[in-house]
Amino acid sequence: MAKMTLEELRSLRNRKQSDIERREVAGKDCQVIVGMGTCGIAAGAKVVLDAFLTELQAKGIKDVAVTQTGCMGLCYVEPTVEVIVPGMPDTIYGKVDAAVAAKIVQDHLVDHRLVTDHIFDRPSVDIMKNGGR
Amino acid sequence: MAIRNYILVCGGTACESSHSDQIYNALVKEAKEQGVENEVQVVRTGCFGFCEQGPIVKILPEDSFYVKVKPEDAHELIAEHIIKGREVTRLLYDKTKSTKHAQVEDIKFYQKQFRIVLRNCGFIDPENIDEYIARDGYAALEKAVFEMTPEDIINELKTAGLRGRGGAGFPTWMKWNFTKQVDNPVKYVVCNADEGDPGAYMDRSTLEGDPHSVLEAMTICGKAIGAHQGFIYIRAEYPLAIHRLEVAMKQSRDYGLLGKDILGSGFDFDIEIRLGAGAFVCGEETALLQSIEGHRGMPMPRPPFPAVKGLWGMPTVINNVETWANVPVIIHKGGEWFSKIGTADSHGTKVFALTGKICNSGLVEVPMGTTLREIVFDIGGGIAHGKKFKAVQTGGPSGGVITEANLDTPIDFGSLVRIGSMMGSGGMIVMDEDDCIVDVAKFYLNFTVDESCGKCAPCRIGGRTLYHILEKITNGNGTMEDLDKLQEIGDAMRKASLCALGQTSPNPVLSTMKYFKDEYLAHIVEKRCPSGKCKKLISFTIDPEKCKGCSLCARNCPVGAISGELRKTYHIDQSRCIKCGVCHDNCKFGAIKVN
Numbered sequence: 015m016a017k018m019t020l021e022e023l024r025s026l027r028n029r030k031q032s033d034i035e036r037r038e039v040a041g042k043d044c045q046v047i048v049g050m051g052t053c054g055i056a057a058g059a060k061v062v063l064d065a066f067l068t069e070l071q072a073k074g075i076k077d078v079a080v081t082q083t084g085c086m087g088l089c090y091v092e093p094t095v096e097v098i099v100p101g102m103p104d105t106i107y108g109k110v111d112a113a114v115a116a117k118i119v120q121d122h123l124v125d126h127r128l129v130t131d132h133i134f135d136r137p138s139v140d141i142m143k144n145g146g147r
Numbered sequence: 148m149a150i151r152n153y154i155l156v157c158g159g160t161a162c163e164s165s166h167s168d169q170i171y172n173a174l175v176k177e178a179k180e181q182g183v184e185n186e187v188q189v190v191r192t193g194c195f196g197f198c199e200q201g202p203i204v205k206i207l208p209e210d211s212f213y214v215k216v217k218p219e220d221a222h223e224l225i226a227e228h229i230i231k232g233r234e235v236t237r238l239l240y241d242k243t244k245s246t247k248h249a250q251v252e253d254i255k256f257y258q259k260q261f262r263i264v265l266r267n268c269g270f271i272d273p274e275n276i277d278e279y280i281a282r283d284g285y286a287a288l289e290k291a292v293f294e295m296t297p298e299d300i301i302n303e304l305k306t307a308g309l310r311g312r313g314g315a316g317f318p319t320w321m322k323w324n325f326t327k328q329v330d331n332p333v334k335y336v337v338c339n340a341d342e343g344d345p346g347a348y349m350d351r352s353t354l355e356g357d358p359h360s361v362l363e364a365m366t367i368c369g370k371a372i373g374a375h376q377g378f379i380y381i382r383a384e385y386p387l388a389i390h391r392l393e394v395a396m397k398q399s400r401d402y403g404l405l406g407k408d409i410l411g412s413g414f415d416f417d418i419e420i421r422l423g424a425g426a427f428v429c430g431e432e433t434a435l436l437q438s439i440e441g442h443r444g445m446p447m448p449r450p451p452f453p454a455v456k457g458l459w460g461m462p463t464v465i466n467n468v469e470t471w472a473n474v475p476v477i478i479h480k481g482g483e484w485f486s487k488i489g490t491a492d493s494h495g496t497k498v499f500a501l502t503g504k505i506c507n508s509g510l511v512e513v514p515m516g517t518t519l520r521e522i523v524f525d526i527g528g529g530i531a532h533g534k535k536f537k538a539v540q541t542g543g544p545s546g547g548v549i550t551e552a553n554l555d556t557p558i559d560f561g562s563l564v565r566i567g568s569m570m571g572s573g574g575m576i577v578m579d580e581d582d583c584i585v586d587v588a589k590f591y592l593n594f595t596v597d598e599s600c601g602k603c604a605p606c607r608i609g610g611r612t613l614y615h616i617l618e619k620i621t622n623g624n625g626t627m628e629d630l631d632k633l634q635e636i637g638d639a640m641r642k643a644s645l646c647a648l649g650q651t652s653p654n655p656v657l658s659t660m661k662y663f664k665d666e667y668l669a670h671i672v673e674k675r676c677p678s679g680k681c682k683k684l685i686s687f688t689i690d691p692e693k694c695k696g697c698s699l700c701a702r703n704c705p706v707g708a709i710s711g712e713l714r715k716t717y718h719i720d721q722s723r724c725i726k727c728g729v730c731h732d733n734c735k736f737g738a739i740k741v742n
Contacts, residue, residue, distance in 0.1 A: 017401070017402065017403025017408075017411075018402050018403045018404070018410065019403075019410060019411045020289060020293060020410050020411065020412075023280070023285060023289065023402070023404075023410060024289075026277065026280055027280050027281060027283070027284075027285075027286070030277045030278070030280055030281030031281045033281060034271070034278060034281040034282060048232075049232075050230070050231060050232035051231060051232070052231070055230075055231075063151060064151075067151055079208045080151065080208065081208050081209050081232075082151075082209075082232035083232045083233075084231055084232050084233045
């Protein structure tokens with residue numbers, strides 16, 4: 015790389031900053047947790063995970079941590095995604111695809127409105143300690 | 148597909164020596180084999196500081212903190228964590244708490260820490276300048292070169308109240324100002340990376356984990372004082388730190404952040420590395436400058452101070468690695484911000500290398516004013532193996548011991564001197580009840596006697612005499628007059644030695660005499676070593692009540708000093724016993740007594 019001017023250094027910093035911010039966990043209150051058990055992956059969870067990352071980046075949303083987890087036990091509606099936003103109920107969405115993911119980002123994370131068609135209950139919450147958490 | 152996981156692998160020397168480089172390679176290989184190489188990024192970072200539990204691997208964004216990882220664990224980490232999203236519980240630090248939520252915050256080791264110097268260590272890839280830039284790297288240089296006058300830069304440091312982290316705590320802005328005021332076309336900037344205290348590795352870790360912060364700071368200093376050349380004096384036994392510095396220097400030269408016409412501003416500054424051969428005295432600034440010039444590393448009388456007449460007779464600013472690492476943050480965030488951290492006379496944070504008989508040895512950075520108790524018991528996790536705390540040695544061979552009674556002292560430059568020790572560069576060695584305090588003093592003295600350059604008599608002769616007296620005491624031949632002699636010679640060395648090495652080398656002796664007089668008296672009057680360390684003063688005997696006559700001791704004795712008949716009491720022949728303690732360690736019935 016050739017020597018930089020001040021402007022070039024600043025623009026490089028801006029570009030790289032968003033890359034590295036994704037490593038920060040602190041300060042990210044919202045979480046999107048994608049179920050990536052075998053069932054989830056078979057049903058397309060990887061596409062969903064990618065859709066979330068692309069969508070969040072496209073919209074410039076930075077305070078959301080996208081993580082993954084194992085099977086949530088809702089294998090009949092995979093891929094499943096849990097979305098945690100402060101001040102909103104923790105929600106599990108099922109039968110998510112790339113389009114639904116985009117909708118979740120816009121409605122749930124931006125407008126704070128639940129995507130009602132895709133909400134599923136955590137299985138056996140009533141009979142497990144701490145509601146299964 | 149976008150990157151969704153970051154795997155941070157510790158690349159500090161401590162973790163590298165337990166094969167973190169192989170872990171890194173294995174992770175990269177596994178990610179490729181399992182088809183996720185486009186979804187995860189494996190990053191080699193600097194020291195996480197939690198060396199006790201190394202090698203450390205951290206996976207983001209889950210923030211899973213894996214400890215004591217082995218190269219063969221790579222397959223499982225990729226297959227389980229990355230592909231299936233299940234944490235590998237057996238490798239987690241806190242195995243009871245496998246959650247998807249922040250793990251590092253739960254570790255007590257990190258809770259009381261505040262990281263300025265180590266801000267990027269364990270987070271960025273030290274060999275990638277882009278990651279440093281992304282974390283506001285070189286933003287301070289921008290500001291210094293384009294927006295600030297030299298006076299502004301020095302005033303910012305003055306507001307911050309930054310004091311030298313090498314040990315003495317001299318205000319950094321004053322040093323810079325002295326050099327700035329001298330009218331001379333050639334001036335130099337020097338980084339003292341000759342870290343020599345036994346058990347200290349703060350500077351090494353900083354250079355390994357965040358080399359650009361030092362380069363940036365030195366360039367800022369060059370601008371402030373009107374220098375165009377810098378030198379980093381680092382010991383040759385830090386190969387990884389040297390390598391990372393070289394990579395960093397090349398990258399910043401390529402980017403135009405170092406060298407001619409920095410960022411098109413017309414300001415020139417470049418840095419060279421000078422390797423030291425590892426003599427302790429070369430950490431002393433005048434000796435260090437001699438060594439850079441190619442002479443034998445021996446201290447010179449001051450004044451003149453290097454700030455006025457330093458390298459090749461030119462005005463020279465010389466600061467320690469940790470001091471440098473603070474500078475970019477101060478310039479970027481402002482002196483005001485920095486001055487709010489810490490205590491009234493010591494601002495900011497201090498990095499300590501916590502070692503010795505402690506549960507979590509490692510690198511810690513705490514705000515000034517944190518108490519020793521918090522460092523030893525909260526961050527350090529207390530004494531290993533449930534033993535009793537005895538003392539902590541700060542300041543290495545130049546410092547002194549701090550006992551239980553002073554553990555609640557808030558740490559800053561002044562308070563440590565008041566209780567008979569010193570901040571030093573940041574080595575902190577914890578001792579438990581098994582350590583003999585006279586033996587510890589002898590150990591440090593042995594080190595300084597060995598490292599004395601021999602130029603001035605008080606250090607050369609005084610140190611050796613002190614050592615001989617201590618040897619006499621630990622051999623059981625000490626007299627009460629010896630205690631007075633130790634005090635007298637120690638005082639003379641403090642006053643008359645040429646440099647800090649000689650002035651401070653009696654400190655371990657004098658401070659242990661002050662706080663553990665009873666232990667010295669036990670050696671001298673009772674001819675007894677309370678912790679059983681001084682071999683000449685102990686003897687092993689067999690308790691007939693407890694001995695079952697199993698012959699285990701006799702079979703393990705390397706000199707055949709133990710004899711007896713099976714199922715009858717055994718005996719130790721004192722004239723042949725070499726006091727190695729093997730019988731004591733092997734006896735299953737606790738029948739071997741140490742007297």
